[in-house]
Amino acid sequence: MPAMSSSDDASYLDSVRGQVPHYDELQDAAVAAVPFEPANVLELGIGTGETASRLLARFPEARITGLDADPDMLFKAREVVQEVSLARMEDPLPDGPWDLILSVLSIHRLTDDQKRTLFRRVREQSKALVIGDFVSLGDDRGETQVPGRAYPDTAEELADWCDGELVWQRDDLVVIVADYR
Numbered sequence: 001m002p003a004m005s006s007s008d009d010a011s012y013l014d015s016v017r018g019q020v021p022h023y024d025e026l027q028d029a030a031v032a033a034v035p036f037e038p039a040n041v042l043e044l045g046i047g048t049g050e051t052a053s054r055l056l057a058r059f060p061e062a063r064i065t066g067l068d069a070d071p072d073m074l075f076k077a078r079e080v081v082q083e084v085s086l087a088r089m090e091d092p093l094p095d096g097p098w099d100l101i102l103s104v105l106s107i108h109r110l111t112d113d114q115k116r117t118l119f120r121r122v123r124e125q126s127k128a129l130v131i132g133d134f135v136s137l138g139d140d141r142g143e144t145q146v147p148g149r150a151y152p153d154t155a156e157e158l159a160d161w162c163d164g165e166l167v168w169q170r171d172d173l174v175v176i177v178a179d180y181r
Contacts, residue, residue, distance in 0.1 A: 003051075005011040012048060022170045025043070029175045030104050030132035031055050036181075038062050038099035042126070044089050045106025047073045049080030051132075056080070065094060086142065090114055096125030104132035108152045115153070119162040122178075129162055129178040137172050 012117030030135045031054045038059060043052055055062060064081040067089070068074050074084045085094065089103075089110060101122050107115060122129050136152045155166050155174045164178030 013050065016105075022173050022175070025170055026132045026168075026173045026175070027054055029052055029100070029106060030130055030173070031058055033130050033132075033167050033175050033177045034058070034100060034102075034130050035177060035179045036099075038128070040050075040096075040098050041065070041102060042094065042096070042098045043067065043081075044101065044103040045109075046077045046081065046084060047105075049077035051102065051104045052077065052080045060140070067094070089118055090141045093121050093125055098126040100128045100130065101126040102130045107131055107158070108134045108150045109148075111151050112153065112157075115151075115158070115162050123163065123180055127179070127181050129164060129176075130157065131162065131164070131174075131176045133158075133174065133176075134172050135174050 020026070027050060030051060032160045038052060039062060041055065041062050041064045043064055043066045046052060046068045049066065052064050052066060055064065066077050066081045066084040067087040068077065069086065069088045071086055074086060079083050089106065134150070135155045135158065155169065155176065159166050159176050162176065162178045164176040165179050166174055168175040
C-alpha cells in the first residue's frame, strides 16, 4: 500500500473531524485526563499519531509505542513516535510494564468479550488506562458516527469493565480513566 502523503493526512483528519464533530475536544479531554506524567506509553490504535502528538506536547519526555492494524497509518505515525508496530488490539500486548495505555477511537471496534480480555491484560501490564471513544446512548446500541464494524457499549459498562471512571462526555463520546497504581 502506498504511504499517506501530508495532503492525504490533512484529508484524513478533515474526514474524521467531519464524522466526529467533537473530535478535537475528545482528543484534548483524553490527554488532559492522563492522571500522572507517564514515562512509558502504549497507544492502541495509534492511527496517524494525532493523540500521540498531543500527548507529547503535554509530556515531552514520554516514550510512546504505537500499535495499529493499518500499515498506512503506522507509516504516518512513525513521524511522531519512537516505535510503532503492526498489530491488532486482540493480539498480545508488547512486553510491559507500561505507565499508561491509551486508546482514542479504537476500543469500540472490539466485541464485548474482546474488550474485557483487553482490559484484563491492561490491568496486568499498566499503571493506568485512558480511553476516549464512542459509547452507546441506549437505544442506538451498535451504531456510531463512523463507518465500519463497531460494538459500542454504554459508558457505565466500559468504566465497570476496566475499573475506571467517566471523566468527560459530549454526546456519544466519552473519556474514561482507570488508575491502577
